[in-house]
Amino acid sequence: MTEFQIHIKEKAYTSTNSKTRLTIADFDLSIAENEFVCLVGPSGCGKTTLLNIIAELDPHYQGHISLHRKKKETANIGYVFQNPRLLPWRTVRQNIELALQPPVDHSLIDELLSAMQLTEQQHDYPAQLSLGMSRRVAIIRAFAINPEVLLMDEPFVSLDAPTARQVRQLLITIWRKRPHSVLFVTHDLREAIALADRLIFLSSSPMSIVSDIPVTLNRESRDNETEIESFRQFILKQYPEIQSLL
Amino acid sequence: MSIRFFNQYPQIPALLSLILLLAIWHGLAIYLHSNTLPTPWTVAGVLYQAVISGELLFHLGVTLLRLLASFSIAMLLGFAIGILLGNNRQLDVFFDHWLLIFLNVPALVTIILCYVWFGLTELAAILAVVINKVPNVIVTIREGARALDKDLAEMAAVYRFGKQKTLRHIIWPQLHPFVMAATRSGLALIWKIILVVELLGRSNGMGYQLHIFFQLFDVASILAYTIAFVALIQLLEGLILKPLDKHAQRWRR
Secondary structure, eight states: OOEEEEEEEEEEEEOTTOOEEEEEEEEEEEEETTOEEEEEOOTTSSHHHHHHHHTTSOOOSEEEEEETTEEGGGOOEEEEOSSOOOOTTSOHHHHHHHTSOSSOOHHHHHHHHHHTTOGGGTTSOGGGSOHHHHHHHHHHHHHHTOOSEEEEESTTTTSOHHHHHHHHHHHHHHHHHSOOEEEEEESOHHHHHHHOSEEEEEETTTBEEEEEEEOOSOGGGGGOHHHHHHHHHHHHHHOGGGGGGO | OOHHHHHHOTHHHHHHHHHHHHHHHHHHHHHHOOTTSOOHHHHHHHHHHHHHHTHHHHHHHHHHHHHHHHHHHHHHHHHHHHHHHHHOHHHHHHHHHHHHHHHHSOHHHHHHHHHHHHOSSHHHHHHHHHHHHHHHHHHHHHHHHHTOOHHHHHHHHHTTOHHHHIIIIIIHHHHHHHHHHHHHHHHHHHHHHHHHHHHHHOSSSHHHHHHHHHHTTOHHHHHHHHHHHHHHHHHHIIIIIHHHHHHHTTTOO
């Protein structure tokens, strides 16, 4: 079984007034193949830093990250950032195509566009899209590279509740069709329950794992708000230590 | 005439305002009845003669060539240095003072020094224009390089854009408005400087001609050359810069 392993011994952050602060310490996490893991924790606890380390954007840390027990160099990583980060001067379709290495699989792009209900907007520029649409384009871009690991950093933040729910459902639909390991950062417990196989609760400064909770709710019943709410009440009672993190 | 009519034919107000300007000029010339302000008709006649004789086109062409040479050198040099300074803080801090000095040296001083040091040559003329223009290009491009979006750069790194793709799809579109700004302000500046350069040390070109007309008090010829000059700039703007801009800005709402 493919395992994605993250081991960060130490990550320090030096601020502009040259004070050094430990952001992450002794962080160990392994993710099974095609597992959907949600990281839940207070804002500013270092979740984005963690994702940036995994995505190789930040090389200044001690530890190692490996896939298939090999060094991570070979891993294909998709990253959905907190803001969509589309190129405003390229159309929706060009934005997706540019992220791909040749040869470009046009049928996959077509399939993802139609799954995310964006076929009609594929030749529009990002400025013509709503925020919800832009976020969907960012998700397509990440899926289109056929990643071994998909990183998502609060991709639904600042969407209104119905839009967020709709995009969430679309995300789960395409993920179930093309599964891969997902590391999804959020501070919204309901959202995490709706999406994840496993919830990882994080404390802040330095960031470390407080609880590791499997989501036993089956996927079919997760469209139901009351089911999610009752599961939320259940884990809050079962794991009182997470209450301070929400 | 309603507003809607103007919206339908946007050229009409421009044409009307131009006609009004000509009318004022004409009225003033008739009223003053002086050699120092000829009527538009006189100037048009002089312009026609200058074009027919080929004199105007020759001098305009010479000036245009000088403009092209000095403009291209200044843009290339300024672009390279601007990118370097925008991306390297130490270099930027170190050379910032140089930049400030060169920005504030009067154009006339550079021109005189270039002629003194390098003689009354073509090289000195072009060098003088380049030295005047380069600091402005550097400052503009440096702003652009500083303003490059880190978020997009990270996105490009994650999705393995590579050097060429990053340059073409991430960096260049962000720099484009700054390059256009440098081009526009650059052309405007160079036009003005180049005439002084020609007036002081060349024996052809618009600046030289204007100098001769000044000595002869030939205001009609001065005005005729000015009109040809302005028309040429408008042509450059309308035929080259505007279409380039429009194409590059098509994604804006």
